[in-house]
Amino acid sequence: MTPRVSIVVPAYNNADFIGETIESILAQTYRDFELVIADHASTDATLDVVSTFSDPRIRVEHTDAGGGAKRNWDRVSRLATGDYLKLVCGDDLISPTLIEEQLAAFERHPSAVLVASQRALVDAAGKTIIGTRGLGTLSGLVAGRDAARAAVLAGSNIFGEPGCVLMRRDVLERIGWWDNDHPFLIDQATFTEVALQGDVVALRKSLASFRVNAGQWSVRLAREQAAQAAGFHHKLRRDYPDLLSRNDVRIGNARALLTSFLRRAVYVLLRRRITHRPSTQA
Structure with a gap:
């Protein structure tokens, strides 16, 4: 049977962290999901790490090189078959109850097209830098238009990184998949367009971890x-x-x-x- 939720991982040279990412996904208290991993021509041991997992819910696909993040994000999202979709980058983590709590929010609020949680920022070793971040002033059920305007006024992606968000896959497909007109904002632009199709639920609880890269930010x-x-x-x-x-x-x-x-x-x-x-x- 088709799973209710698709968790998709667009992997690229994530050998150092993708094992932890997969473990955090497989540890979900909600079990009816598929995990689709699309490797974007990695040149490190990413696929070797992925191959160590044998859970039947995992499906591994390959994306040819080129096309930037959008190519692999679109591909792995198109491969998803669930009603709800969550994209998790190959070095981030999600808390065990995240899917369960976000699905419960959808059930409470049938008008919702997107549910977002707060998240922690962690370093390469997984040590917390900031414990709770995101969503601005959003709380509970919010009209998508109000959420979109709040994000603009904040000048930042208050929805959070993709791992914080669960959205309806059919709405993502309807808007034309991931919006890469402004590559730095591929997630925020997409979430904004999805939000404008309905309502948003903001869970003011840290349920994911975004790994901050200590590389050059000039x-x-x-x-x-x-x-x-x-x-x-x-x-x-x-x-x-x-x-x-x-x-x-x-x-x-x-x-x-x-x-x-x-x-x-x-x-x-x-x-x-x-x-x-x-x-x-x-």
Whole structure:
């Protein structure tokens, strides 16, 4: 029988972490799901790690190189067969009760098209950097239009990384799959478009973990992310003229710029913490 939920993992060079990701998925208290992993021509041992798992719910597929994140995110999402879809990046983690709690939210609120939880930020070793983050002021059942506007005004992805979100697969298909017009915002842009098709449920509880990469996050990248956020805000206002005012867009653009540089500061501090961590070797 077709599972009710599809959890999809677009893997690419995640050998160091994908084992933990899969373990966190298989540990779900809700059991009626399929796990579809699509490897995007990894050059490390990602597939070797994946092959160590033999759970019958796992299906492994392959995506040819090229096309960026959208190619593999679209492919693995199209392969999903469940009514509800959750994309989990190959280095992130989800809490054991996440699917159960998000499905319960859908059952309480039939008008919902997307359910999002808060999440923790962790480092490469899984140590918590920030325990609870996300959703802004959203709580409980929220009209999708209000959630979309709140995200713009916050200047950030208040829905969270993909692992925080469970959405109706048919709605994702209806909007044309993942929106990569502004690559830094592929998740936020997609969740916003899904939200605009119905209502959103915000679970104010940390039920996932996003792994922060301590690699280079330059001033140039911070400015590029902010520029893409501004481009997205302007596009959203053009597509939905009654959703956002010019002032909403100005506020969102300013906060997006601030958020990008705050993110860079977190990454710089994280690199310093790792660099100055005492050695455990004798």
